Amino acid sequence: MLTAGLRGLFAAPLLCCGFRPFYLATALYAVLAMALWGVFFVRGWPLPPQMGGALAWHAHELIYGFAMASVAGFLLTAVPEFTASAPVQNRRLAVLFGLWLTARLTFTLAGVTGVWPAALLNLAFMVYLGWLIAPPVWRDRGRAHLSFVYALIALAALQAGYFVAAWRNEPVMPWLLAAVGVLMILIVLALSRISMRMVNAALDVRGAQAAYLARPPRRNLATFAIGLFTAIEFALPGNAVGGWLALAVAAALLNLLNDWHVGRALFSRWIFMLYSVYWLMALGYALIGLSLLGAGFAPSAGRHLLLVGALGLAVLAVMLVAGRTHSGRELDQRPWVLAAAGLVVAAALLRLLAGMSLVDVPAPRLWMLAALAWIGAFTLYAAYSWRLLTGPRPDAGSACEGPEVFTQPASQTLNARRMES
Amino acid sequence: MSLFRAWLSGIPAYLWSGWGAIASLFLLLAVWEGVSLAYGDLILPDPGSTFATLYRLLDSGAAWPELLVTAGRAMTGLALAMLAGSLLGFAAGMSMTAAMMARPLVTVLLGIPPIAWLVLAMLWFGASDGTPIFTVFIACFPVIFIGALAGTRTLDHHLKDMATVLRLPPRMKFFDLYLPHVVSYLFPAWINALGTSWKVVVMAELLSSADGIGAALAVSRSHLDMEATLAWIAAVVLTLLAVEYLLLEPIKREVERWREVQT
Numbered sequence: 001m002l003t004a005g006l007r008g009l010f011a012a013p014l015l016c017c018g019f020r021p022f023y024l025a026t027a028l029y030a031v032l033a034m035a036l037w038g039v040f041f042v043r044g045w046p047l048p049p050q051m052g053g054a055l056a057w058h059a060h061e062l063i064y065g066f067a068m069a070s071v072a073g074f075l076l077t078a079v080p081e082f083t084a085s086a087p088v089q090n091r092r093l094a095v096l097f098g099l100w101l102t103a104r105l106t107f108t109l110a111g112v113t114g115v116w117p118a119a120l121l122n123l124a125f126m127v128y129l130g131w132l133i134a135p136p137v138w139r140d141r142g143r144a145h146l147s148f149v150y151a152l153i154a155l156a157a158l159q160a161g162y163f164v165a166a167w168r169n170e171p172v173m174p175w176l177l178a179a180v181g182v183l184m185i186l187i188v189l190a191l192s193r194i195s196m197r198m199v200n201a202a203l204d205v206r207g208a209q210a211a212y213l214a215r216p217p218r219r220n221l222a223t224f225a226i227g228l229f230t231a232i233e234f235a236l237p238g239n240a241v242g243g244w245l246a247l248a249v250a251a252a253l254l255n256l257l258n259d260w261h262v263g264r265a266l267f268s269r270w271i272f273m274l275y276s277v278y279w280l281m282a283l284g285y286a287l288i289g290l291s292l293l294g295a296g297f298a299p300s301a302g303r304h305l306l307l308v309g310a311l312g313l314a315v316l317a318v319m320l321v322a323g324r325t326h327s328g329r330e331l332d333q334r335p336w337v338l339a340a341a342g343l344v345v346a347a348a349l350l351r352l353l354a355g356m357s358l359v360d361v362p363a364p365r366l367w368m369l370a371a372l373a374w375i376g377a378f379t380l381y382a383a384y385s386w387r388l389l390t391g392p393r394p395d396a397g398s399a400c401e402g403p404e405v406f407t408q409p410a411s412q413t414l415n416a417r418r419m420e421s
Numbered sequence: 422m423s424l425f426r427a428w429l430s431g432i433p434a435y436l437w438s439g440w441g442a443i444a445s446l447f448l449l450l451a452v453w454e455g456v457s458l459a460y461g462d463l464i465l466p467d468p469g470s471t472f473a474t475l476y477r478l479l480d481s482g483a484a485w486p487e488l489l490v491t492a493g494r495a496m497t498g499l500a501l502a503m504l505a506g507s508l509l510g511f512a513a514g515m516s517m518t519a520a521m522m523a524r525p526l527v528t529v530l531l532g533i534p535p536i537a538w539l540v541l542a543m544l545w546f547g548a549s550d551g552t553p554i555f556t557v558f559i560a561c562f563p564v565i566f567i568g569a570l571a572g573t574r575t576l577d578h579h580l581k582d583m584a585t586v587l588r589l590p591p592r593m594k595f596f597d598l599y600l601p602h603v604v605s606y607l608f609p610a611w612i613n614a615l616g617t618s619w620k621v622v623v624m625a626e627l628l629s630s631a632d633g634i635g636a637a638l639a640v641s642r643s644h645l646d647m648e649a650t651l652a653w654i655a656a657v658v659l660t661l662l663a664v665e666y667l668l669l670e671p672i673k674r675e676v677e678r679w680r681e682v683q684t
Contacts, residue, residue, distance in 0.1 A: 218441065225444060228451075240454050240467065240469065241451050241455045242451075244450040244451035244454055244468070245448070245451045247450075248444045248445075248447030248448045248450075248451065251441075251447055252441070255437075255441040258437050258438050258440070294469070
């Protein structure tokens with residue numbers, strides 16, 4: 001009876017592809033974690049006592065809770081597609097998602113239960129995720145996507161370092177700042193894969209001559225610079241060496257945009273969203289650099305441009321695109337998409353204003369507005385995607401079958417779009 | 422006109438690709454900052470205070486006359502070398518015999534270090550402008566000469582024959598056939614010579630002049646003023662970077678575009 005019930009649960013549409021539970025969790029946890037932080041900060045409601053303090057909770061949960069859920073969703077969907085391997089579904093997906101869920105719970109209660117349950121469950125989630133996605137990536141011919149596995153290993157190692165530091169009562173923030181760097185590299189890696197398809201599809205639709213190519217040398221310069229900055233920031237926190245390196249990262253990211261200047265196709269909503277991610281990331285690193293070189297504001301202003309802006313927008317864009325195309329639907333052309341993306345950017349800019357005290361509004365009010373904009377964006381996503389993520393596919397697909405939308409000849413895509421509108 | 426428009430629309434992309442160069446330069450500044458951190462301000466002041474000193478020098482107006490004097494000398498020497506080197510190289514390239522004769526002479530010229538020429542120039546010209554100008558000229562001349570020679574020697578004979586058969590007017594022959602080819606060799610040589618001239622002029626001034634960047638370097642060295650020394654070096658390098666990437670590199674791309682089509 002129980003096993004039959006479980007089997008029925010595992011067969012639910014929600015568990016037919018990795019992005020479904022994890023994208024839903026990403027959106028819901030974005031709302032929940034930010035709302036908790038908001039009431040803690042503005043209303044003074046206490047959070048459960050934390051290892052490393054409330055700030056560490058905020059940073060850890062948005063990096064290893066929110067962002068990590070989206071990374072898991074992305075990897076579980078992209079790896080089967082890139083490597084033509086079987087998707088992770090049903091029971092194994094349920095176990096992985098259960099680990100993520102209990103990891104969140106134990107982390108928030110770590111002040112009560114101690115470091116160990118949280119550490120074990122969080123790391124078990126990372127290891128199991130790696131266990132699920134690494135073999136197909138390794139077996140793939142040419143091993144072209146191995147960098148994702150390396151990034152995952154780096155994130156897991158940094159999280160282990162975080163827990164060791166928390167256990168020894170040492171500062172935990174350096175580990176989280178390093179994880180931010182790895183996430184930025186991961187965004188550059190992921191967007192280069194996604195953008196090749198999307199930008200060229202947009203160019204085809206417009207019948208443009210030019211082709212878009214995400215050139216590896218430029219991308220490698222950017223990821224190398226981010227990695228170097230992250231390592232130096234970890235080894236020499238608050239040092240001017242890191243300041244110059246952060247400026248180098250900003251320049252390398254702007255250099256990456258050279259590939260993107262392909263004419264009017266850039267201004268289609270999907271392309272522009274991905275393009276803005278790089279801009280936000282470049283500006284964020286530039287501000288961190290200036291701050292480390294003594295510009296008179298804290299680096300956290302720039303850091304939030306990276307996390308709220310670049311990470312938030314990248315997560316939203318990938319969820320919007322992959323979440324629909326991998327459940328057998330056309331891209332969403334409705335206006336709420338623009339509203340959600342605009343809210344994320346607004347949240348990033350409001351948080352930036354608060355961090356740099358550029359306007360004559362008290363910082364807590366700006367923090368509050370930024371948090372509300374962030375919550376609004378992901379509430380919109382959760383509301384509009386609930387049925388998409390939890391319901392059955394409208395087509396014959398049974399798992400993650402992919403985005404034929406992009407591989408269709410241009411004329412077909414155009415026709416499909418005309419019919420939709 | 423459409424060519425001009427195509428060229429104009431290429432400018433933003435070219436300028437934007439400069440971010441890659443800027444990224445590497447920032448990496449260099451990070452290394453500089455790291456070395457300064459490890460060895461202290463006395464050995465190597467950090468980039469921040471160096472640029473602050475440079476800004477002060479420029480802002481107070483103290484640097485401009487020196488920069489102008491140095492630039493004037495370097496450009497005079499370079500212009501003379503470009504003129505003489507290009508014309509003589511072109512002439513030597515016309516004849517196999519002359520080319521054969523010229524090779525060893527150029528090797529001799531290239532083999533004599535600029536510092537040796539400087540000593541000679543100081544004896545010949547004293548502390549006048551002539552010393553740095555001559556040193557720049559003689560250091561740049563062989564580089565340009567070789568470029569012009571190679572450009573002329575490698576002209577495609579089949580193309581020449583074809584031009585004769587088709588009775589191209591001489592003007593067209595020169596501007597559409599010979600010039601683009603020779604310039605594609607000459608231009609890199611000129612850029613090379615520009616870098617040389619800028620370095621040599623500072624060296625010549627350091628040892629022989631009372632004004633110019635080289636002289637300012639000598640003064641800051643005698644005061645053990647590391648920050649001012651580095652500020653002057655930064656001024657030299659930044660000027661060279663600006664001239665090369667904003668002026669010469671775009672022209673070079675334009676001149677060498679026909680090569681891309683071939684490959």
